[in-house]
Amino acid sequence: MIAHLIRSLLQGILVILAVGLIAFSMFRFVGDPIASLAGQEATDADRAELSERLGLNDPFPIQFARFLGHAAHGDFGISYRQARPVADLLTERLPATIELAVLSALFAFIVGVTLGVYAAINRRGLVANSVMVLSLIGVSLPTFLIGIGLIYMFAVELRWLPSFGRGDVVRIGWWTTGLLTETGRKSLVLPVLTLGFFQLTLIMRLVRAEMLETMRTDYVRFARARGIPERRIQFRHALRNTMVPVVTIVGLQLGSVIAFAIVTETVFQWPGLGALFVNAVQFVDIPVMAAYLMFVAFVFATVNFITDFIYVLIDPRLRM
């Protein structure tokens, strides 16, 4: 078990280093840092002096190590476009993205597991069938069209919910939250639904398939033979064993959550990291792009590690 966790940790570090190398190469080779800092009237001597002062004449590995050191302290330089420290931009927008991602994951997990279990138990009911059709739609519709569809229905036609922004937010320390105000909560609904929909369909199908499989196993038959009530078998015995693959997939899906968050944030003009990244790509704002990349890699490594850890908690066989 310890070996399992250590291997997972090492893998995460490798990913972060590899992504760090890409981010660093972007800084070093895309655009000319001297030209963007020195200005037009600089002499050759000025440039050489600046280059020496920024450490651009040092060997590549030393520069890379320095870059990683700065990154570990959260220092990614200054945004080319907004002329502010990238770290400030990230912390400003981090709460919006985390709130959106966590709420949509919760929504997808709770609704997905419930619907999946229901569809597995009442296999031929109307609800089960419509659930399967819904999941087919969820897989073939691109996220931005789902978002636009929701905006059209709930913001344009019914006028119930706002179509963009976060509404009023409450500041708690450096954190901002929309959960404490009415407009904030209303603004969260559509983005959370949009981002959660894809994960929801995936979890639902997975739980249904796994439940059907588990209900056919011997230990469920024996539990029935022992006279344990059906509800208890379904939830204590079967559901618990379906959770291992579900947790794996939810963990692996994190990548797509980040990707879909970029799209969702753009559709709803949500002031989060994804929208920041899209803007940075449009204007070739290298420091912001590099920082976002490092952030994604870090989240990835962390979530992978946590997923591996949760396995061990859920499945006692792995504790050997």
Add this chain to the structure above:
Amino acid sequence: MSVVSQPPPAQAQKGLFARAWDSDVGYSFRTSPVAIAAATVTVAIVFGTTFAEFITPQNPFDAASLNLMDGFTPPGEAGAGSGMIFRFGADSQGRDMYSALLFGSRVSLLIGTASVIFSLLLGVTLGLVAGYVGGQIEALIMRVADIQLSFPAILVALLVFGIARGLIHPSLHEQMTFVVMTVAIGLSNWAQYARTVRASTLVEKRKEYVDAARVIGLRAFPVMLKHVLPNVAGPVLVIATINLALAVLEEATLSFLGVGMPPTQPSLGTLIRVGQQFLFSGEWWILLFPSVALVTIALSINLFGDWLRDALNPRLR
């Protein structure tokens, strides 16, 4: 399409088409309504977009043929300026949506196809080399593929797009967008081909015919290209079909985000991005038709790919 995946001919005297029709794949196609429908729609769309110039009432990107007075004509009505009937309505500049759709679908399909070919060539080459040569080269290629696969394709494509923008001179941005998009989407999807091809190459290279080819003195390159490649190509075709749908959707997403085709040469994604601005003012047709076209294209290619996968190799299911 089914002709490509033909098993070796049994009766050589019959024509190619007749043989395809008689084969297992041909039979499976004839008896699958979903496959026939998906193929028909795909062929119709490819035909329509290829000959867009001849079947559309106007060239939507030739400013001279537009009449501003036609702006916002609802579907099925005559424009106030030109008197022409707009089947799918007109956008803010009097551009016929039907024509814009066909031209936009063409851009989407072209980028999709080009990027699939790009990622296929790259992935198959790297996979073949990794599987056949082995050793440290294999470890390096597959490690890169692992890292690439753990990142979502959209993220990789956005990144490549951003870097390419930084490297290319700003005056060339518009002309180069097509190439940049192709490379960006292609680079974000090669890893799957590499993995599949490497896996089957590992199996194939232990077989006797490869030994035989080596014994008669062929060097590594011809052995890979002429002997191993034809035997690992089957699954690649299936992945390519399904990836075409993904690539079209990826292109649409990028263009929708505003980091793709510019409004001067729009793809379906760009059209949807433009149409979204008119969502609140009630001109629904500017948004609806490109969205429907996108979903139709993606869905029919997807269904066709699903069928192809099942028909070619039941074990892949």
